Amino acid sequence: MSDDQAAVQAEASEWFEQHWDPRMPLGEWWELLAGAGLAFPSWPEGFGGLGLPPALAKAAIRARREAGAFGPPNGIATFLTAPTLLTYGTAEQQRRYMPGIVSGRDIWCQLFSEPGSGSDMASLATRAELDGDEWVINGQKVWNSGAQHARYGILIARTDPEQPKHGGITYFLIDMTQPGVEVRPLREMTGDAAFNEVFFSDARVSDADRLGERGAGWRVAMTTLSHERDPENEGSGSGGGAAFGSVDLSLPVEEYARQVEEQIDGFSLAMSGEAGSVLERIVDDRRSADDPVMRQRLAELTSLRRNARLSGQRAAAAVKAGGQPGPEVSTLKLLGSEMARRTRDLGLEAMGPDGMLWGDDAPERGLFHAYGMFTPALSIAGGTDEVQRNIIGERVLGLPREPGEQELRSKPWSELDRG
Ligand SMILES: Cc1cc2nc3c(=O)[nH]c(=O)nc-3n(C[C@H](O)[C@H](O)[C@H](O)COP(=O)(O)OP(=O)(O)OC[C@H]3O[C@@H](n4cnc5c(N)ncnc54)[C@H](O)[C@@H]3O)c2cc1C
Numbered sequence: 001m002s003d004d005q006a007a008v009q010a011e012a013s014e015w016f017e018q019h020w021d022p023r024m025p026l027g028e029w030w031e032l033l034a035g036a037g038l039a040f041p042s043w044p045e046g047f048g049g050l051g052l053p054p055a056l057a058k059a060a061i062r063a064r065r066e067a068g069a070f071g072p073p074n075g076i077a078t079f080l081t082a083p084t085l086l087t088y089g090t091a092e093q094q095r096r097y098m099p100g101i102v103s104g105r106d107i108w109c110q111l112f113s114e115p116g117s118g119s120d121m122a123s124l125a126t127r128a129e130l131d132g133d134e135w136v137i138n139g140q141k142v143w144n145s146g147a148q149h150a151r152y153g154i155l156i157a158r159t160d161p162e163q164p165k166h167g168g169i170t171y172f173l174i175d176m177t178q179p180g181v182e183v184r185p186l187r188e189m190t191g192d193a194a195f196n197e198v199f200f201s202d203a204r205v206s207d208a209d210r211l212g213e214r215g216a217g218w219r220v221a222m223t224t225l226s227h228e229r230d231p232e233n234e235g236s237g238s239g240g241g242a243a244f245g246s247v248d249l250s251l252p253v254e255e256y257a258r259q260v261e262e263q264i265d266g267f268s269l270a271m272s273g274e275a276g277s278v279l280e281r282i283v284d285d286r287r288s289a290d291d292p293v294m295r296q297r298l299a300e301l302t303s304l305r306r307n308a309r310l311s312g313q314r315a316a317a318a319v320k321a322g323g324q325p326g327p328e329v330s331t332l333k334l335l336g337s338e339m340a341r342r343t344r345d346l347g348l349e350a351m352g353p354d355g356m357l358w359g360d361d362a363p364e365r366g367l368f369h370a371y372g373m374f375t376p377a378l379s380i381a382g383g384t385d386e387v388q389r390n391i392i393g394e395r396v397l398g399l400p401r402e403p404g405e406q407e408l409r410s411k412p413w414s415e416l417d418r419g
Contacts, residue, residue: 030249078101128159181200
């Protein structure tokens with residue numbers, strides 16, 4: 001550890017010693033943490049951080065973990081909205097929305113995918129038409145995680161159908177509590193209803209809530225997605241924080257932390273990055289590493305993890321140099337879904353016949369089984385594995401684009417065959 005890191009860690013440790021109290025109401029704790037700049041230490045001062053470079057930010061986070069203090073809020077708000085807002089938002093937009101994000105008061109959702117536009121997101125059809133100084137939104141989004149709890153959404157919509165598909169899109173910050181927004185939950189194979197369909201019927205957004213230039217929404221959305229694919233994203237809350245759903249801010253932190261701990265939810269386990277530790281426990285309990293084939297597969301997973309960690313550090317250094325995560329994060333996302341699949345397979349196999357149980361009958365109260373059921377989502381959300389391979393091929397390795405893509409990129413959206 002460098003002298004600078006040691007100094008940051010010591011100062012943060014002293015702060016936690018003075019201020020951390022698990023009996024404090026959750027909302028009050030999150031306000032305090034953000035106010036001290038220790039919620040997201042790399043973010044700017046006044047917005048939950050201290051503007052620290054990544055290595056020093058990690059030292060401050062380490063101090064929190066060592067103090068056993070509960071982490072900052074976590075969700076689309078911190079993971080996707082905040083880094084995009086900090087890049088493209090006006091000073092007024094940042095002042096208006098960042099305090100609610102860093103203190104966990106406002107839950108956000110992401111309104112990008114549509115029934116006919118998932119991987120080919122640039123073909124999206126939700127319309128935004130200007131009426132005075134407001135935009136009128138009509139259309140449908142789908143797979144919107146947490147939209148049933150959200151106060152605001154990050155939305156991309158078509159503002160100019162006569163431009164080529166990437167050119168006529170604009171990015172908005174939309175109020176989800178207005179009458180023209182209808183949220184319908186969708187049930188997944190895990191049994192949970194974490195995501196939704198969202199319908200817009202003459203919903204309204206002020207032009208002051210446009211993020212970035214008119215027609216530049218694709219570029220802004222790519223920034224959001226690069227943060228979604230970046231495992232080093234400080235707003236992802238891995239190792240601390242809270243869940244994606246609605247939160248009772250008046251609960252004592254210890255009570256809320258207990259609820260989070262008890263939640264049987266494969267999604268939370270996948271997002272926390274703790275699945276590897278659960279696998280280790282299963283393998284130890286069952287003495288699975290006595291089997292040489294299993295031992296070999298565990299060793300392969302360990303080396304994959306080490307590779308991912310090293311690549312993550314390199315990506316973080318590149319972000320530090322260039323300001324934004326680049327297409328290289330697609331490699332990390334691919335590694336992430338591969339590691340999740342291997343972790344799932346090894347854990348369920350190590351359990352033998354118990355691997356086929358579900359719910360309370362299963363070992364670990366079914367947590368690992370719920371994780372196993374959730375893992376396919378990791379190869380889909382934030383762009384599928386196939387799409388990541390396309391990005392790596394075209395933007396990292398410089399291979400030619402898919403046949404016909406160039407023509408589709410130059411035609412006006414209104415002339416494209418869709419669906
Ligand atoms: C858990 C979860 C949470 C999500 N949360 C959100 C959210 O909050 N907000 C939001 O907007 N969206 C969300 N999504 C949606 C996600 O972004 C889309 O599912 C994803 O982009 C894929 O789109 P699609 O489902 O329409 O699949 P499609 O695009 O229809 O793809 C179907 C198949 O075709 C393949 N394919 C498509 N195009 C190509 C190509 N050019 N080359 C090679 N193969 C290709 C794909 O890889 C895939 O296997 C979420 C998804 C999941 C699983």
